[in-house]
Amino acid sequence: MPFLLEAAVWIFLLLLAPAVRGSVTLLNPLDFLALQSIRKSLRDMPGSHFFSTWDFTDDPCDSFSGVFCYNGRVVALSLGDLQAASPGLTGHLDASIGRLSALTELSLVPGHVYGTIPDTISNLKTLSFLALSRNYLSGHIPPSISFLHRLQTLDLSFNQLYGPIPPFSITNVILCHNRFTGKIPVFTSVARLDLKNNNLSGKIHQLPTSLRYLSLSSNRLSGRIGRIISKLTHLNYIDLSMNRFTGRIPSTIFTFRISHLQLQRNAFGGRLFAPAHVSMETVDVSHNELKGTVPMGLAYVRNLYLNNNRLRGRLPRLFAEKMMSGGIRLLYLQHNYLTGIDMKRKAEIPMTCSLCIGYNCMPPPVRSQCPANSGNRVRRPKTQCSRLSMK
Numbered sequence: 071m072p073f074l075l076e077a078a079v080w081i082f083l084l085l086l087a088p089a090v091r092g093s094v095t096l097l098n099p100l101d102f103l104a105l106q107s108i109r110k111s112l113r114d115m116p117g118s119h120f121f122s123t124w125d126f127t128d129d130p131c132d133s134f135s136g137v138f139c140y141n142g143r144v145v146a147l148s149l150g151d152l153q154a155a156s157p158g159l160t161g162h163l164d165a166s167i168g169r170l171s172a173l174t175e176l177s178l179v180p181g182h183v184y185g186t187i188p189d190t191i192s193n194l195k196t197l198s199f200l201a202l203s204r205n206y207l208s209g210h211i212p213p214s215i216s217f218l219h220r221l222q223t224l225d226l227s228f229n230q231l232y233g234p235i236p237p238f239s240i241t242n243v244i245l246c247h248n249r250f251t252g253k254i255p256v257f258t259s260v261a262r263l264d265l266k267n268n269n270l271s272g273k274i275h276q277l278p279t280s281l282r283y284l285s286l287s288s289n290r291l292s293g294r295i296g297r298i299i300s301k302l303t304h305l306n307y308i309d310l311s312m313n314r315f316t317g318r319i320p321s322t323i324f325t326f327r328i329s330h331l332q333l334q335r336n337a338f339g340g341r342l343f344a345p346a347h348v349s350m351e352t353v354d355v356s357h358n359e360l361k362g363t364v365p366m367g368l369a370y371v372r373n374l375y376l377n378n379n380r381l382r383g384r385l386p387r388l389f390a391e392k393m394m395s396g397g398i399r400l401l402y403l404q405h406n407y408l409t410g411i412d413m414k415r416k417a418e419i420p421m422t423c424s425l426c427i428g429y430n431c432m433p434p435p436v437r438s439q440c441p442a443n444s445g446n447r448v449r450r451p452k453t454q455c456s457r458l459s460m461k
Contacts, residue, residue: 097130100169101144105130105137107166112149115157115181120150143172150179159183168193180204187212194218201225203244211236227264235265246285254291265289266309274298287311287332296320311335311354319355324348324367333358334375342381344368355379356402369398377402377426377444387412393423403427404444407455411435431455
């Protein structure tokens with residue numbers, strides 16, 4: 071039966087050939103049928119005109135928007151108008167996508183495409199790029215995607231996918247803003263891993279040393295990460311904020327070549343150690359359980375969030391010098407147990423710097439510029455500033 075169907079399509083295309091602007095290479099019949107099924111399963115949202123060129127009395131390789139061919143096979147399929155203002159498509163992804171066996175790239179513009187990801191995508195053995203982000207796809211990721219050995223980029227972000235994440239050996243894994251649960255699987259050879267805004271939980275047991283971009287924020291991950299993170303020396307971006315990580319923050323992380331370090335709103339504890347010169351644009355370790363004094367090396371950070379911890383002692387004079395010279399643009403120290411800062415009481419902080427130092431064990435030496443959610447209390451009660459409270 072498939073042979074008869076393919077033969078019928080070939081006959082149709084041969085009869086059509088003279089009207090197809092002199093086309094020499096005819097589209098593979100199975101690809102032709104697959105495009106027809108895809109067209110039936112999707113439609114333009116109001117204001118989108120993507121399918122206006124999909125006239126099946128013409129040659130898809132020559133006239134269909136989003137269809138790219140080579141030697142009579144569809145090798146790339148971009149579904150939807152790529153213009154930023156396009157409202158995208160609606161409908162569902164048809165299983166016939168799996169018939170485009172020469173496909174190397176498949177993408178879907180943001181829209182209202184719903185339903186599950188077809189299992190037949192695992193038939194696309196040459197696929198290297200799969201991006202279906204910012205739609206309403208639901209269900210599980212087909213586990214068989216793990217066997218697409220040529221796949222380099224998988225972007226399923228901003229959908230409604232759920233369930234566990236299969237292990238991948240893919241360079242770029244972008245699954246943020248979904249509803250995935252369970253633990254982070256073991257990945258290999260991953261350079262970009264973006265899993266933020268999901269419901270992942272448990273401890274992280276292993277991360278590949280090949281990582282350059284790591285975002286795990288807004289999950290329910292827990293445990294100590296010191297030994298694991300210390301090995302990720304190739305990182306140029308890291309965000310572990312809004313989880314339940316514990317233990318010490320490894321000092322080696324301050325030597326990484328990253329501009330922004332985001333570890334806020336966890337349960338990191340112990341003393342904070344840093345090298346003599348931390349050359350980062352932003353460090354945010356706020357809303358943790360850090361103790362001890364503030365390392366002098368952090369005075370070289372342009373935007374520093376140390377608020378809502380249990381830090382104590384006097385702030386090194388270098389911090390005041392950096393604020394006055396414009397080296398520090400933002401310094402949040404509120405809600406700690408700091409006892410002093412080497413700064414003249416009448417000193418005027420430059421307009422280029424925002425300093426918030428309220429609710430510590432000292433009166434603020436200068437007027438603070440605090441965010442609205444930091445509270446109105448200037449100083450901690452004396453009972454909270456006892457030695458017992460600062461241990």
